[in-house]
Amino acid sequence: MPPSSTTRSTGDFRADRRYEYARAAFDERDFEAAADLARQVLELAPDFAAAHAMLGRALAELGTREEAVYALRRALVLEPEDALGVRLDLARLGALAPDEAITQGYVRALFDDYAPKFDQHLTKGLAYRGPALIADALRRACSERSRDCRFGLTLDLGCGTGLMAQALDGSCSSFEGVDLSPGMLEKAEKTKLYDALHEGELVSFLSGRANAEADLVVAADVFVYMAALDATFREAHRVLKREGLLAFTVQTHEGEGFILGADARYAHSEAYLRDLAEVVGFKVVIFERVSTREDRGVPVPGFMCVLQR
Template sequence: MQPSQLSSGDVIADRRADYAKMLDEGGEAEAAAELMEQALELTPAWAAGWYRLATYREKAGKADAAVEAYRRTLELDPEDIFGAGLKLALLGDAEMPAHPSSRYVERLFDDYADRFETSLVEKLDYSVPQKLAALVASTGRHYHCAVDLGCGTGLLGPEIHARVTRLEGFDLSQNMLAKAAEKHVYDHLGQADLSLTSEASGIFADSAPHRADLVTAADVLMYLGNLESIFAIVDDLTAPGADFVFSVEDGGEGDGFILAPSLRYAHSQTYVEGLAAAHSFEILETVKTVIRKDGGKPVSGILFLTCKTD
C-alpha cells in the first residue's frame, strides 16, 4: 500500500496532505513539504505523513531535513512498511540493510498486484520470464517438480508449464498469489518469505525438502540484498542434478551487491558466482541482457542457468 493512500484520521490534515500531493506533482516540492509540515502539526504520529514529508524534502534538495523525517517515520513504524530504512541508507545515514523489511515488500506488491502486469509488461518492456524460459528450454529436460520462487502474478508459470509435471509457486504477497491462481497453471501456491531460513520461510510447511528438480526465480532477488537465504532455500529444495534458473540486476564490478535509488538491489556476477560455488551449483550459462526499463532507461540484468552438482 502506498503511503499516499493511508489516511491520518484527521479530515483537515488529510486535506492539506492532498494539496501537498498536488503541489508535488506540479513540481513544487518545497511548497508541498511546507504544507505537509502543517498537516503533521495536527497529526504528529502519522507515519505515512512523515514518509511523504521526507520524500518532498528530498526532492526539494533538503537532504538533512529528509533524513530527519525518514527517521521519524521509522520510529513510528518499526516494521518499516514504507522502506524508510532503505531511504536512510541511500542518503548515507544508515548502513545498507542486508534485505528490506518483509512488511515493506509485502505491502508494496499487495498494492501493486492489480496493475502489476500492465505496468511491467506493457509499459516497461519486461521480458525476464520469456528469457528465463528460453534457458530452461535449452536444457532439453522435462522436470518432475518445478518451484517458482517469488512467482508474483505468475508470468513465468505459463512459459515453463509444458516442461514440468508439477509446478509450485511461492510469493510473499497474497494479492500476487491470487492473481497467479487465475492463470490455472500452478498445482500449488503458497506464501513464503525468502529472506528467512528454510525452516521459517514457509516453503517446507506442507511439502518435503529436496523435491524439486527445477527452481526458478524471475526478478525477485533484487528485493533481497544478501542472497545467502535464497541459496540455502534452493539447496534444501533440490537434489543433485537439479537446475536453478534466476535473474539479478547487474551490479557491475566488485564482489558484492549495491542498493540502487530504485530501492532494489543489484548484484555483481562475481558475488553470485561465489554463492553458487559455495552451495555446489555449477554455472552452465550466463546471459547479460536488458530486463526492463526504469524511468525510460534500460535496466541491465544477468540471467543464470545453474545445476546442483552434489
C-alpha cells in the first residue's frame, strides 16, 4: 500500500469515507470489497488517483490483469510523479520495465511518511545495522592500509535521519548529507552533526560537486532504491580525492545485473558491482556478504563494500 500521506482528500466526505473503507478492506485481504468500494469512490470523484490505484491493486490481487493495468495507468496519468508508487505495481504485472519502477516522487513520499517513526522502526523492528557495518568496515579498511581512520569532507548519500552521521561522529572534519525527503532532512538537522544538508536526488547532488573534493562518500541502504548504479559510481569517483573511499551497502541476488525484488527494493549482483567498480576505476578494498536488516525475522542478503579511488 502507498504511504498514507499521499492519499489526500477528494473534497467529498462521502468519497473520502468510502476510500477509507476500501483501504481497510484491502488490508483485510477482502479484495472484492476493496474493488467495489474504490469504484464507488470514483463515481463520486472520477479523478481521485488514489482510488484508481486502489482499484488497480485490488483487481491485480483478483487476477484481473488487463483491468488492473488500465486502472493503475489512469492513476499514473493523474499523479505523474507517482507518490502513490503505482509504477511498482505495473512492474510486478509486467506492464513496465523493472528499472522504471521506483521514482523520486515515490521515494520522497515514502520517507516523508516514514520519517516520524523511522529510527525506532528500523533499528528495533527490522534490526537495521547498515551504518554500524559501514563504520566498522571503514575502520578495518584503514587499519589494513596503516592509515588513520579520519576523513575530511564526507558526503552522506540518502542521509535519512542521520544514522550514518551518528555512526561516524568524530571521524570526519566536515559532513554533508543529501536526501529526497524534507521530513528526513528535518530529523537529520536535529542531530547537529551535519555541516550542510541538501534536498535533492543524489546523482544530481554529486554532479554539482567539485572534482576531487571529498575523502569519503557513504551510502547506507540507499542503492536499494536505484536500479543502474553507473552514474552514481562515476560521479562518486570524480568527486573523491586520490585514495578516497566509497563505502556502501546493497541487497543482493544470485543472478546477473540487478532485479526488482518482491520487497519493492532493488538487489544487485556481485558480478554487476565488481564489474562496474572496475570499469569506473575503483579498487575493491572490502567486499563481503552481510545483512543490514531483517524481513519478517529473516536476514536480507546483501553486501558491504568499500571501494578506493
